[in-house]
Amino acid sequence: MTTTSAATPDSALSAEEFAELGAGIRRAMNSVLDGKPDAVDAALTVLLAEGHLLIEDVPGVGKTMLARALARCVDATVSRIQFTPDLLPADITGVSVFRQQLGTFEFTPGPVFAHIVIGDEINRASPKTQSALLECMEEQQVTVDGRTHHLESPFLVVATQNPIEMEGTYALPEAQRDRFMARISIGYPDAESEALMVRDREHGSPLDRVEPVVDVAGLRRMIATVREVYVSPAVERYAVAIVQATRDDSALRLGASPRSTLQLVRASRARAALDGRDFVLPDDIDALATTVLSHRMVLVPRAQHPDGSAVRSVDEVVDRIVAATPVPVPTARD
Missing domain, CATH: 3.40.50.300 (P-loop containing nucleotide triphosphate hydrolases)
Structure with a gap:
């Protein structure tokens, strides 16, 4: 109906x-x-x-x-x-x-x-x-x-x-x-x-x-409801830090674009709304980072992790970057 x-x-x-x-x-x-x-x-x-x-x-x-x-x-x-x-x-x-x-x-x-x-x-x-x-x-x-x-x-x-x-x-x-x-x-x-x-x-x-x-x-x-979901400055900076780290990673020939930052935050708003929240948590960014970012990036030939092990996929690089990025304290409002 x-x-x-x-x-x-x-x-x-x-x-x-x-x-x-x-x-x-x-x-x-x-x-x-x-x-x-x-x-x-x-x-x-x-x-x-x-x-x-x-x-x-x-x-x-x-x-x-x-x-x-x-x-x-x-x-x-x-x-x-x-x-x-x-x-x-x-x-x-x-x-x-x-x-x-x-x-x-x-x-x-x-x-x-x-x-x-x-x-x-x-x-x-x-x-x-x-x-x-x-x-x-x-x-x-x-x-x-x-x-x-x-x-x-x-x-x-x-x-x-x-x-x-x-x-x-x-x-x-x-x-x-x-x-x-x-x-x-x-x-x-x-x-x-x-x-x-x-x-x-x-x-x-x-x-x-x-x-x-x-x-x-x-x-x-x-969609209008999703647009009203609050994203704190701390969470915005967290998303930016993750995306910028992809541009400096030695395993990547092409990092994520500024467009991907915007889309990562927008997707996080939708995820929060579907979970019944009117604010975005760092967990939303973490959960969506690989899905939103990985298809945009290109590995260098024979890419390696910092520990020297071989990189098998871009997803591994994104997961490592997310794990290494400091997480802000989650709050509903700053």
């Missing part, structure tokens, strides 16, 4: 209203993805923090299912783009078509003109085509033939991709990766969850049973 509110779209919800809607979205998504509550929480956090989500994993583990479940929970416009090697930028953004009867060009919007855009297997398209998303993801607008067309709010891109080692994939450019607030992996289900999935799917897709939990106006109010 869709929840509609008569209040202004940008007015914050009460704590009880926010908690009810958040729990409803979680329940609906968890009914589709068995045994993956962390992935569900990450997707909901990105939605409420006004970011974009990159889901990277091997084929068949539910990447597209997660994206579609999130879209089903919101009564909003949704589009899906299947990225292929022959896809063109105009197939995403739209194109100006000449109307002979009128003697003028008319812009035909592409699938990016939706509240939620699902980009399936984004790294199977060429870098030129991937770049069509750069402007809309950062500036929430599309420029075609010198004319700028604005996208409606809220605007969320949920993209899935296969690991770069797999056949037929292109690496996402650094600028593209940096526009995603978070990257998550779903992973294989445990035996019990996989057995439950087998039984449930015998009678159809669980997506068919998902009803919208919130409409666009209600989602805007949830």
